Amino acid sequence: MTVDEENRTNVQDLGKSGEGSASAGPVIDRRVLIQGAGATVAAATVLSRTTPLMAQAGNQPVKIGFIEDYSGNLSVYGLQKLHAAQLAVKEINEGKTLKGGPVGAGGLGAVGQFAAKPPVISKDGTSLAVVSDGGAKAKSDVVFAEDPDVLIDSGEKGILGREAQLLSPDGQSNNALWQQLARRLIQQDKVDVLVAGFASAEREAIRPIVDQAKQLYFYTNQYEGGVADANTFCTGPVCEQQVIPGVQYMVEKFGPRGYTIAADYNFGQLTAAWTRAFAPLVGGQIIGEEFIPLSVSEFSTVIARIQQAKPDWVMTLLVGQNHHNYYPQAAAAGLKFPMVSTVNMAQGYEHKRFPPPSLAGMHNAIQYQMEVPTERNRAFVKRWMAMFPNDQYIGEMAQNTYFTMHLYAKAVRMAGTTDQQTVKKALESGWNIEAPEGTVFLEPGTHHCAHYIRLAVCDENHNVSFVREWPMIQAWWLQRLGVNLVRNPEYKQYTPDEDPFFSMFVKGKNKKI
Amino acid sequence: MRTLIGLINGPEDIGRSQWFWLLASAVLLVLFLLPLWASEFQSSNIAYYLLNIPMALGLSLLWGYCGVLSFGQVAYFGMAGYAYGVIAGNLAGNTWGPLVGSLGGLAICAATGAIFGYFVFYGRVQNWIVPILTLVFTLLLETFLGQTAGYQWRIGHVQLGGYNGMTGIPSFQLGSEIFFGYPFYYFTLAITLACYLTCRMFVNARYGKVLLAIREDVIRTELLGYDIRACQLGVFVMAAMLSGMSGLLYVQWGNYITPSQVGLFQASLPVIWVAIGGREKLLAVAISTFALNWLNYALSQAGNEYAPVIMGALLLAVMLFFPGGIIVTLAAGRRRRERSRVPISANEEST
Amino acid sequence: MTAAAILRAEALAKRFGGIVAASGINLAIRPNELRCIIGPNGAGKSTLFSLLCGIYRPDAGRVLLRGEDVTSVLAFGRVRMGLGLTFQTNRAYHNLSIRQNLEIATRGAHARASEPEKRFHYALSIFGLDASAETPARQLPHHKLQWLEIAMVLAGGPDILLLDEPTAGMSPDETMQTARVLQHLNHTGLTIVVVEHDIAFVREVAQVVTVLHHGRIFAEGSVAEITAREDVREIYLGRA
């Protein structure tokens, strides 16, 4: 049987036996870890033994720690996410919640709809099941039937009758500050949950602190993938959920030859590695790669290199203000190659900020962006705009943050306590939640989410349409690596280099080209 | 011993009266007893404010006493941090690894500082270009570190980690004693104090007098037979090592460092701390560094998006109304009332 | 006899942008000579000094100190070889006390750091300055400030003294005091070169006078010869 089936069964066993294993499990690993993560974790173990359980005083609020950047470079995303959190908390306190519930480790089961065949590669990493076409090009009608309204009564105001309170300091896009703030929220305010992080750097900055305190932590961003951390739940989509469908579509539609331009840092390099490694499995091939420092903002040379290579399509993994300039400059230079990405439009809403046709022909496999044409999403957008009339856009990260908040509330209600270890257990019982994007499934073994992925296309007038849908694509890579955080907790981030499958493609090629 | 005290109590810094020393020892006592009522978190925060001080002191020596502004002190901050991470990380498990790492970090700062400083000062680069040069150097370092995400960028079994930074850096450790939490707070306090006293003695010693002369009039000093380049180089290296010290403490505090620590924004911070306090007095710089770090943290934890505006306005106000730095000016005012000794005013650094 | 020159300039040339500040200056200062250099403003007197002591690099020509080519030696090096210079505009450390000024000056020329104490007090005594006051030098009267700078140079123990308008802004009798001190120093064996406008002063002290004009040597000779020359008056009368 395949790796993931294996995992599922294991996870189910644990689902039953619960308590013991998770509290007994870590002790062995710690030894190992002390070498890796050094004294930090040593101290963490000490700390964790001494931390008392949260007092259950009835009317004291449930503290939700929330760090994002409201100033500095990343404020454009931070402010969106803050608003999402505020909206969710308001709803929670008004006695609302999102539909959904625990469905066991196996997946959506009876509650949600599967994609006919989510893309999964077999252990030896050769074959890749073809992703089913979700249906015809559809701007306003829906491919899969789903409940129009997912916001229902939770039966109580707040969480366990306690008011949900948002503590949201400003990280100022400054990692040192992030660490201080995380420590404050965890050690001083003793928050019941921490929801934080845009840039991977920020996540990595606070993860050691989170692990020291065994703090329940949600990272709500789309990111490069690979975080296997018993205390961390990643509710955003990762490479395998976006790159493969996207590339597959481009190869079918435009031809095999792809060219990658990526921001020259972790996210860009790793996602580029994914693209390079999986293009062949869907009949494509990466004929050129370029990594661009975040400081570069003038792209004539890059454009010329692409023109030289004459690819069928371009994978753009450009991040940050400077890099956004690529699109108008490329358009002005008359660059007409179709583009595919995992970040643009859905996050920085470049298609709203840049006049057409800068992003004409941009494809993006994402789980959410404001235009998603479902009724439940329209309702969500309406609620949002009612609360924040001046907001320009609702990006995918904002949506993740929104449903994550509700997910936490539901988990606490099931656990019947805010004690973090118990809530983690509850979260590890396999949740599905009806988010604005569609049905999301939180996979216990990897602490990652299966998402409803859509292929968004931007036309020359910057209208977005969704031409394909994959109602459930799992974050299967960590499963493939045999990660099972329920049985054996870890606290690291895997990189493709640690996967033998990648090394076939990565060897020597990960260097600059 | 006597001479030591003499040096510490020399004229070249704020405060010589017994009242000052009384106050100083009171403050020290408070800092020492702090853990009695401060939580582990609060003391770790205060440790963070403290650990920036050595870097600021170094810049004060360089800019305030030597008239050379470096915009790239964070480069040495980062270098020391990364070096420590690599060395101590590879020696993980070895109880003396962290010590070796620290020494290694300082050594690398000293070496790089010496080379770069030679490059600058023996090249007779004009004074006002030095900040730009150092800044370019910093940007270069950041650009390089930012793209070291790939697996090939590992030294021993430590990953440089690119923009996401280097994680799991060991805390400082002497033998079996691991400096974490309260112990680390005391460790930081001790190091910072040591750095300050060393600098204070330094500026009051012969060599310091020469720095004074250089600040006053470079050419006159050279025409008294002093090799300006050598003096400036010496101070530059010293400043680099002080930044390194801060870098070491930083990674030991957060067990983590990223290239953005070497970025444009971080690079400008020390300049601000020093300018606001008054670059010509070590103590002033130390105080302002502590205060501004605290202020910034206070503003940000309030989730206040006006934080940068307030910082900027503060900066503007200080530079306009207290060109010599706010603390220096205040202290000078007091001194003037005490005895009719006119303080060294903010003297032009231009050449 | 020229071989005996203790300080010597050979075909020194220096231009700033379009302005020619020195073109082919030849100058030979003999040991223990007291020479005055005169010339209208912009004649290149200060430039000449800057070239001699190494503040500027010449575009062409060489500087020899005791017959040794020091053109490539930096200023501090030449000072350590016995050169001392004061500036046209006073450049004592105005914010430091007399004591600090002289202490720094005394320690300057390490290379020749013999008995600093002695030099310190010598420099102090020569103009009868008083180092007890803590007050910064800028509070001194102008002429004392001028003297302080000379004293600072002396504290380094030089044997060639280049003074750029040392008596500028002094009252007649202060000027004469200065003159006397310089003569005394000269008798103790110092070689002294003074740039000066004050003809009275020049008459008083100069053994040899050099006239600089448009960056070249216009005339050289004893005070009598020079003051007798018509053409020198010509270039001077404009302003003397």
Next chain:
Amino acid sequence: MDVLGLIVSVLYQFATNAAFLLLAAIGLIVILGMMNIINLAHGELMMMGAYTATIAFHRGIPFPIAVVLSFIVVALFGALLERLVVRRFYGRELGALVVTWGVSLIMGQGTLILFGPFMPAISIPAGSFALGLYSFSVYWIVLIALAVLIILALWWIYQRTPFGLMARATMQNPAMARALGVNTDRIYMATFALGAGLAGASGALFAPTTSIAPLMGQQFVAPAFITVVVGGAANVLAGAVGSSLLLSAVKTPVGLILGAFLGTVALLLTALIVIRLMPDGISARLQAIAERRVRR
């Protein structure tokens, strides 16, 4: 592989890279190069220009006029800034540096608070033309031309107009200039305003090619300073032109063959080396050569 296309494309890249550096630096040429004010708010002045132009453009004002408008607006702001703040820091480069950094902080975050994180950009005027494999943006070619024009204009102002004469006199020797009856205060203000205005105009010119955001200015700061400093103060204009050409001549081939990362590194390294080898910048070297010519 069409050779002609390649050659044109290389020339085009070389020119755009150079023009980028030159335009980014153009305001700084005046403020840093001529007034010796290390103006860290340079990027924010450019940002202000871009915002002005964008807002005006969305109000229906044609782009060229919007650019002129932003020149005026930012110039006025510059005059104000000079009178209120910068004035007190002449001859104190490092003080000016700190204070302008404060200004940039306020302007950056202030813009974020006033206008939000983004503003819809202007579409790049004028289309593109193709040549073999390659196609080129007409607008960038316009920018290249404009860069040259602005430099010539500056040169003309400073060499041929009474204002230029007075300005140069003031910068070289304020006391003397005052003695000659020049109102130096006004000259300083005018010069700073001119520099600010140029920064604003260049920001406006870049507006279509970049995202309009509060911190957009920062992308120009490092290139601008490097260009001016490498150029040197002996003759700022010539220097800036020389350095932008030199830097581009290094960056373009390296970037084209080895990729953007090494291109950037090469640029920074060149800057370091040039500054070290000629502390007075390229212009000094140019001048020396010129003079040698004169003498022969």
